[in-house]
Amino acid sequence: MTDQLQETSTSGRVEHTLAAIWRGGDDVSLESVPVPPLEPGEVLVRVTLATVCGSDRHTVSGRRAQPCPSILGHETVGHIVAFGGDDELQSVDGQQLHVGQRVIWSETLPCGTCDRCVAGVTAKCRTxxxxxxxxxxxxxxxxxxxxxxxxxxxxxxxxxxDDDVSDALAAPAACATATVMAVIERAMPIAGKRLVVIGAGMLGLTALAAAADADASSVTAVDPAAERREMAKQFGATTVVASIGEVEQCDVLIELSGKAAALQEGIGKLDVGGVAIFAGSVAPDGDIAVDPESVVRRHLSFRGVHNYEPRHLIQALDFLQRSNGRFPWTDLVAEPVPLDRIGDLLTGAPGSKPRYSIAP
Structure with a gap:
């Protein structure tokens, strides 16, 4: 069916492709959709693997606002099949792009000219x-x-x-791994520090590994799920606990669970000069209370991270490449299923691995 729907003209241009269109609720339908002629500077990529981020599941369940109908999916790897125009396009690390290259791309597309982009915060571009x-x-x-x-x-x-980074590693790098690179950057310096990560999902496990890679003196994983705590031990955690109440003190707190109560308790565990990174609270989960006097007397810092900058894509791929033999990255991604199963992955019960995947 896929070959029949992927129509091309006699010139070889892709005119139609197969896409899973989300039309609200649990309505996800596979449709043959037109591929417009490429404008100068545009790139067409043939998807080889896409992983399912939890935010897409939140969208389909109604926890997160999203334009509808739309084609979801932002953790994707694929091969370049065509360019628009004759532009000499380059990757974010300066490599010239050409047909056949395997690539990932940013979750955010900034304008590049607004005050936030000029200030280097393109993830929060005004448009x-x-x-x-x-x-x-x-x-x-x-x-x-x-x-x-x-x-x-x-x-x-x-x-x-690069060829030695598998699709299963590369696809999540476009969201989860790159986001963690931004989180770690905001938490620096980490070397010699006692670091705690709340939540041992995909981002949490990646953050544990990145903290170990950055030479934290101790890395504690906090998660109520026993299977996640066991997995955390394979990704750099020196200690695993079921609740933040079991932690004594820390220098760096990274919150990736999205649970306000855990964040509230975690702030109380920060030692003098401690830094808390808020990155998991991307949906409402209640307020937290902060004692200003305690913040002043303990010299605390609170920093928020949402999305990432283009440099973090490169950092993510470099990190995965150098740590590939140290941490079992491929264990985090389930074997891919066909594109026509994406509706089940978006609406079904969570699986035993942090990421589902599809191979169109």
Missing amino acids: VRKAGHEAYDSSWALSGGYAEHVLLPRGMPVAVV
């Missing part, structure tokens, strides 16, 4: 567009990875994936 988050009836219909092809607009940060 930011996001891969896998755009309306199907917008000018960027093919923005999501749950499809056979993705169209990358002009200006999209792209990173080339």
Whole structure:
């Protein structure tokens, strides 16, 4: 069926592709959709693997606002199949792009000219567009990875994936791993520090490994799930506990569970000069109370992280490459299923691994 729906003209241009369109609730339908002619600076990528981020499951369940209908999916790896125009396009690390390269791309597409972009905070661009988050009836219909092809607009940060980084490592790098690189950067310096990570899901496990890689003196994983605590031991955790109440003190607290109560208790565990990174609270989960006097007397710092910058894509791939033999990264991603199963992955019960995947 896929070969029949992926129609091309006599010139070889891809004219139609197969995509899973989310139309609200648990309605996800596979449809043959048109691929527009490429404009100068645009890139067409054939998807080889896409992993399912928890935020997409939140979208389908109604916990998170998202334009609808849309093609979801923002953890994606694929091969370049075509360019628009004759532009000499480059990756974020300066490599010239060409057809056949395996690439990942940023979750965010910034304008590059607003005050936030000029200040280096492109993730918070005033007119930011996001891969896998755009309306199907917008000018960027093919923005999501749950499809056979993705169209990358002009200006999209792209990173080339080396041959020794598998698809299962590369796809999550476009969201989970790159986000963790931004988190670790905000938490620096880490070497010699006592670090605690709340939540041992995909981001939490990656953060544990990154903290170990950055030479933290101790790395504690906090998660109520016994299977996640066991997995944390394989990703750099020197200590695993079921609740933050079991932690004595720490220098760096990284919150990735999205649970306000855990964050509230975790702040109380920070030693003098401690730093708390808020990164998991991407959906409402209640307020926390902060005692200003305690913050002053303990010299505490609170920092928020949401999304990441283009440099973090490169850092993510470099980190995965050098740590591939140290941590069992491929154990985090389930074997891929066909694109027509994506509806089940978005609405079904969570599996035993942090990431589902599809191979269109």
